Amino acid sequence: MNNNQFGWTNERQEEWKQYQTTEWIPGRVILEHKRMYRVMTSAGELLSEVSGKLDFEAIDRVDYPAVGDWVAVSARVDEGKAIIHKVLNRTSQFSRKAAGGTYEEQLVAVNVDTLIIVTALTKDFNPRRIERYVLLAYESGTSPVVVLSKLDLCSDPESSVQEVTAACPGVPIHALSSVTGEGMDQLSVYLTEGRTVALLGSSGAGKSSITNALMDEQVQKVNETRVTDDRGKHTTTHRELFWLPNGAGIIDTPGMREIQLLGADVGIEQSYEDIYKLAEACRFNDCQHKQEPGCRVQEAIETGELSEQRFRGYLKLLREQAYAQRQVDKRAMIQEKKRWKKITKSSRR
Numbered sequence: 001m002n003n004n005q006f007g008w009t010n011e012r013q014e015e016w017k018q019y020q021t022t023e024w025i026p027g028r029v030i031l032e033h034k035r036m037y038r039v040m041t042s043a044g045e046l047l048s049e050v051s052g053k054l055d056f057e058a059i060d061r062v063d064y065p066a067v068g069d070w071v072a073v074s075a076r077v078d079e080g081k082a083i084i085h086k087v088l089n090r091t092s093q094f095s096r097k098a099a100g101g102t103y104e105e106q107l108v109a110v111n112v113d114t115l116i117i118v119t120a121l122t123k124d125f126n127p128r129r130i131e132r133y134v135l136l137a138y139e140s141g142t143s144p145v146v147v148l149s150k151l152d153l154c155s156d157p158e159s160s161v162q163e164v165t166a167a168c169p170g171v172p173i174h175a176l177s178s179v180t181g182e183g184m185d186q187l188s189v190y191l192t193e194g195r196t197v198a199l200l201g202s203s204g205a206g207k208s209s210i211t212n213a214l215m216d217e218q219v220q221k222v223n224e225t226r227v228t229d230d231r232g233k234h235t236t237t238h239r240e241l242f243w244l245p246n247g248a249g250i251i252d253t254p255g256m257r258e259i260q261l262l263g264a265d266v267g268i269e270q271s272y273e274d275i276y277k278l279a280e281a282c283r284f285n286d287c288q289h290k291q292e293p294g295c296r297v298q299e300a301i302e303t304g305e306l307s308e309q310r311f312r313g314y315l316k317l318l319r320e321q322a323y324a325q326r327q328v329d330k331r332a333m334i335q336e337k338k339r340w341k342k343i344t345k346s347s348r349r
C-alpha cells in the first residue's frame with residue numbers, strides 16, 4: 001500500500017509490521033452490507049467476509065469491521081474475493097449509543113479525520129441538535145465541522161451562523177449550497193489526499209447532494225429509495241466510502257434520525273425515570289402534566305421534589321422525538337408512494 005493511498009499512513013505501516021510474515025494484505029472497507037464487505041486493496045476491490053476466527057472472537061458489533069476500517073485480508077484476487085482476518089486499530093470511532101446501553105453500540109464511521117455535521121438552513125435548523133453532534137464528534141476522536149446547507153433557500157443565514165457559533169464555540173462553520181455551488185469551495189481544505197471525511201446529519205439535510213457535488217458525478221442518488229444497481233455498486237441505504245479524484249475519502253451516512261430514534265424511547269424513560277414514576281400516580285392515565293387536577297408531576301414541581309428545569313428538559317425531548325417520528329413516517333409514506341408508482345407503471349407496460 002502506497003503512503004497516503006486510501007489514507008494509509010506511516011503509523012499504519014508501523015502497525016502492519018506484525019503481519020509482514022503473513023500473506024495478508026491491507027485493505028480499507030468501503031461498503032458494508034449484511035456482513036459482506038467491499039474492501040479496497042492495492043489489488044482492487046474485493047468482496048469480503050470475516051474469517052471464522054474473527055467471527056468467533058467478536059463479542060459485539062464493534063468488534064466487526066465497519067466502513068472506514070483498515071483490515072488485514074487474504075485475497076483471492078482472480079475471484080475478486082477476500083477473507084478479513086483482522087481489524088486494525090481505529091484512530092477514531094463515531095458511534096451511536098442508546099442511553100442506558102440497552103441497544104448495541106452502532107458504528108457510524110471510523111478512521112475519520114473530519115466529521116462534517118450537516119444541517120439545512122431551513123425549518124430543520126436546530127442549534128441544540130448540532131451541539132449534540134459536536135459533543136459526540138469530540139468523544140469519537142474526530143474534529144467536527146458544521147455545514148449549514150441549502151444556503152440558496154435561506155434569506156438570513158447570518159443569524160443562524162451566529163446561533164451555531166454561540167452553541168459551538170471554536171468549531172468551523174460553513175454555509176453553502178450544493179445547488180448553486182456557493183460556498184462549496186470551503187470544504188476543499190478538509191478534502192486533501194489521504195484524508196477521510198464523514199457527512200453526518202438528519203435525513204434530507206443534503207448530505208448526498210454535497211457528496212454528489214464534490215464527486216462531480218451522480219454517485220449518490222438523491223432523495224430516492226436507494227437500491228443496488230446491476231453491478232452491485234453505489235448502494236446508499238448503507239454507509240459507503242467514496243474516493244475523490246484527488247485521493248480524499250468521503251463517507252456518506254444515512255440520515256441519523258432513524259438511528260437516534262432506535263434507542264430514544266428507552267433513553268427517555270431511563271433518563272427520566274423519576275418523572276415516569278410520578279406520572280404513574282397522576283389521577284388521569286393520559287395526564288399531560290399541565291393543569292389537570294390530581295397531577296402528581298405538577299405537585300412535585302410545586303413542592304420542589306422535581307425541578308421545573310428538569311421537567312422542561314423532559315418535555316423538550318418528547319417534542320423532539322415526536323417530531324423525529326413524524327419525519328420518519330412521512331419519509332416512509334413517500335417511499336411507499338414511489339414504490340406504488342413504480343409497480344403500477346411497470347404493470348402498464
Ligand SMILES: Nc1nc2c(ncn2[C@@H]2O[C@H](COP(=O)(O)OP(=O)(O)OP(=O)(O)O)[C@@H](O)[C@H]2O)c(=O)[nH]1
Nearest residue numbers: 150177178179203204205206207208209223254255
Ligand atoms: N434548494 C436546495 N435543495 C437542496 C440542496 N441540497 C439538497 N437539496 C434537496 O434536499 C433534498 C434532500 O437532499 P439529500 O442530499 O438527499 O439529503 P440527505 O441528507 O442525503 O438525505 P438522506 O440520504 O435521506 O440522509 C433533495 O430533494 C435535494 O434536492 C441545496 O443546497 N439547495
Ligand SMILES: [Zn+2]
Nearest residue numbers: 282287289295
Ligand atoms: Zn400529571
